[in-house]
Amino acid sequence: MTAEVARRWGSTLDSVVVYERGALCRRLARGSVPPDGRVRVTGLPRTLDPGSLRARVLGAPGVRVSEARVEVGAEPCGTSAPDTLRHGVEQLRDEQAAARRRRDHLLGLIEEIRALRPVPPPRRREDPHRRTPVDAWLELAGFVDERLTGLHARLVDAEEALRRVGHELDIAADRLARASTDAPSAHVETTVSAFLVVDTSGAGAPEAAAEVKLELEYGVPGAVWVPAYRLAFRQGDSSARLVLRASVAQRTGEDWTGVSIALATADLRRSTDLPKLRSIRIGRRQPTPAPSGWREPPAGLADLFTGYDPAGPSPATTAGPPAATGGPVPPQAYGGPPPPVPGGAPELAAGGVPAPAPPVQARTGTRMRSGGGPFAAPAAMAPAAPGAAAPAPPSPAPATGPPQPSGAELDYAALVLSGPDEHGGRRGRLFPRSPFDPVTAEYRRRAESVAALPLPGHAVRPRASAGSFDHRFDTAARADIPSDGTWHTVTVGEIPVGLRTEYLCTPSVEQTVYATSVLSNATGQALLAGPVEVTVDDDFLLTGALPTLAPGGVCRVGLGPAEGIQVTRRAHLRESTSGLRNTTTVLDHRVHVELANRLAMPVTLEVHERVPVTSEPDVRIEERADWTAPEDGPGPDRHAPGTRIWRVDLPAGGSVALDGGYEIRIPAGKALAGGNRRS
Structure with missing residues (x-):
């Protein structure tokens, strides 16, 4: 075994925490640390957020991870496992095209036969009138009728074959669209791995660091969930069994097989930055000092492109991501202009050399933030309408007061110079680089499409029903959820609730008695709003809507008319x-x-x-x-x-x-x- 092979470790997905949108995945890897400490952990999804990567060593005191970064590679797919679904769709498309050609050929023959008409020979002026041979007319009419009858019978068979192939193509295309995105979508398989540097210098004994266990945590988009319930009780009982379930849909690019799933109502993209507390002084007002490492853009920057504009637009290039469902990739995915920085921060100029700044320490990643973080799906990532040109981003508002650059603008290694083809306010200026390449941006856009899935009946988004509090629910057993973008039901656990049945009647409006179940939440955890399937005496009764029930709260669930x-x-x-x-x-x-x-x-x-x-x-x-x-x-x-x-x-x-x-x-x-x- 070579040193390169020894440094490549496989990993297993162990647990997933699904938030309102997105998820945090936890992988485990085990292996022997090489002398140089460099380890490459494979098996990560393509939609991984690079800024959310965390790595640590479990059960080995003194051994730590000193460096962690994401690496993306590509290699040809093997021929041993062909893409059966995609091959079937392509084959059915060829069969549909052949059936359509046969149908069109028969339609052409029918039009030719239908156009047959008897044409008498030309008559000279001195020739007498001739009688038309009726037998010839009847023979031609019989020939046309016989041929049209046969062609129409063949046309019916051809149209039925075309309809059947079209139906099979629709089914195959639907299966392909619902298939798991864990498999490679092209002939080239893209691999994502985490490059780690494991420091074993702090271990007490060399054999303690011979084999270590690593834990990797990272965030991915493309996962949503909504709560659901099943209420079962018997008439006359004062308690009931309320089973909490969850409908989970994910298209993260990896199948969740045998993982521990937790469900949280928190917003994964919410900013967790600490506020800056500025001091208040009594006395003369002093100007705000300019931030270190910042210089104003030079004057006359637009004059640098006066000779470029008369030359006309540059020829369009044909480059783009691989074929995938959806619209075109937004400009930001190709390293284009990101959204304006909040607060009206001025841009960095290409001509202005930044002042020296202290070196930036290497870090394994940062938590996901809503303000421009890689996990915060910006508005520019929304799919555009097919055939519609991308609208020009609005020009940033003129800055007032002292410059207030963001942290992304002071990260000089991540700044990219905008070319002359950019919009007027961005040409020749430095902006933060897009963290994703075009292919990754397309994968993430497809993953975010699960947020547009229609909700099940009576379902409510967890963020809307949780209010100002956040809750987490852990499943009792491991579950399997494929990356196919459809709803899957997961059982979370059983919740003890108090129950009593009451009957209501308003005879002045309707002389019918209605039964209601009064639920009381005696646990310390809230019950979120969602659909509830009611079963009475082992017989299914109805599906209703359960409102949000706080700890110690009481609510009513209608059971329908009581005919007794x-x-x-x-x-x-x-x-x-x-x-x-x-x-x-x-x-x-x-x-x-x-x-x-x-x-x-x-x-x-x-x-x-x-x-x-x-x-x-x-x-x-x-x-x-x-x-x-x-x-x-x-x-x-x-x-x-x-x-x-x-x-x-x-x-x-x-x-x-x-x-x-x-x-x-x-x-x-x-x-x-x-x-x-x-x-």
């Missing part, structure tokens, strides 16, 4: 007058409600009624019933004004009658809004 409970409502109105001169109209409303429980267990039923409300002091409303006014809660628990509730305990097979009512006393000079309606 019958309700009947009758209302009676009697109008009369009162007073010395009959100047007051009295509207006496009486309500009679009958309830019958046909279930095999006792139930608690809430009967809702409404009484009118008034803001006029002369109009009086007198209630005559044992109902109560509900306590209003926040949000959906708030009741309409005038709501009254009867709470009734119905035994199994029992019935109850409820009587109530109210009187409305209206002076003669008053009237109900919209007329004196009596019901």
Whole structure:
């Protein structure tokens, strides 16, 4: 075994933390450290964010990783494992083209036969009129009819063959689009590896560093998840089984096979930079000192290109990434202009030589940030419409006050000089280089397409339902999720919840009783909003929507009509007058409600009624019933004004009658809004 082979270590994906968008992957590698300490760990995905790479040594005190960087290589794919799906699509496209040519050939023959007409011979002026031979006409018509009949039969077969091949091509193309992106998409396989330098000088004994275990952590885009639930209980029980599940979709470029999955609601692209606290001084105002290593752009920089513009545009070059689904790669992926730096920071000029700056220390990577970091998918990375020209980026606003360059603009090794073909405000100036080559940018754009997947029914994005808090859920077992960009269901675990079943009825609107489950979250972790499949007594009932339930919170989940409970409502109105001169109209409303429980267990039923409300002091409303006014809660628990509730305990097979009512006393000079309606 050569030294080059010994330095190449394989790795295994061990765990993944899926955030609202994107994921953090953890790989493990094991091997013997060579004398020079240089190790190349393979198996990393093409969409890896180079700035998120972390590496450390596990279980070996004194051994550390002193350098870590990402290396990209390419090598021809082997012929032993052909791309079956892509080969099948290409073969079906050839068959479709051949079937279309046969169909078009038959259509041409049909038009030729259909155009056959009898043409009499030319007649001279002195020749007498000749009779047309009818037998010849009939023979030609029979010939045309016979040929057209045969050609139309062949045309039907050709069109059926074309339709069948087109259907098979659509199925094969759909399978190719849904296939895992873990396999190479071209004849050249791109390999991504982490080049590490392992320092074993701190190890106590040489044999302690002979074989070490490395842990690699990196971020990738193209992963999303939404929560889902399954609620199972039995009628009459005070507890239920709530199984938390998650729908996960990923197109990161590597299959997650047998990995531990954790689900987090945090935003992976959120900036974690510490704010700069500036001192406040009392006294004369002093100018803000210019940052070290910065010089203003020279004056007259645009005059350098006065001779270039009259020469006309340069010829277009044909270069681009390999064929892939989607639109063209944005200009930023080719090292073009990045988005403007927040704060209106001025650009670095090519003619201005930067002042000496302290050397930049080598580091293994930085956490992903939203402000221009490689993991923060900028607006320029969005796919453009096919055939549409990329819009010109807006010119940066003129800077006011002292210059405030960002950290990326002070990283001189990463600055690139913009050429004369750039837009007017960028020509001849230095800008941070794009961290991705065109091929990598195309891979990342395809990975980000999973964010546009339609959500399952009743599903809610975790960031929208988590509110201002972040939560993490760890799966109980390892799972497999291929990189195909479709939803896959993963079981997270079982959550104990309290449950009681209540029945509601509003007979004045609808004489139907509805069942609801009241869930109480007794755990210390919130339940996010999402779809819930309800199973009662091992029978599937329905799929509803579970709202966000904080620790200790209570919510209701509708279970649909309860046909075992019958309700009947009758209302009676009697109008009369009162007073010395009959100047007051009295509207006496009486309500009679009958309830019958046909279930095999006792139930608690809430009967809702409404009484009118008034803001006029002369109009009086007198209630005559044992109902109560509900306590209003926040949000959906708030009741309409005038709501009254009867709470009734119905035994199994029992019935109850409820009587109530109210009187409305209206002076003669008053009237109900919209007329004196009596019901």
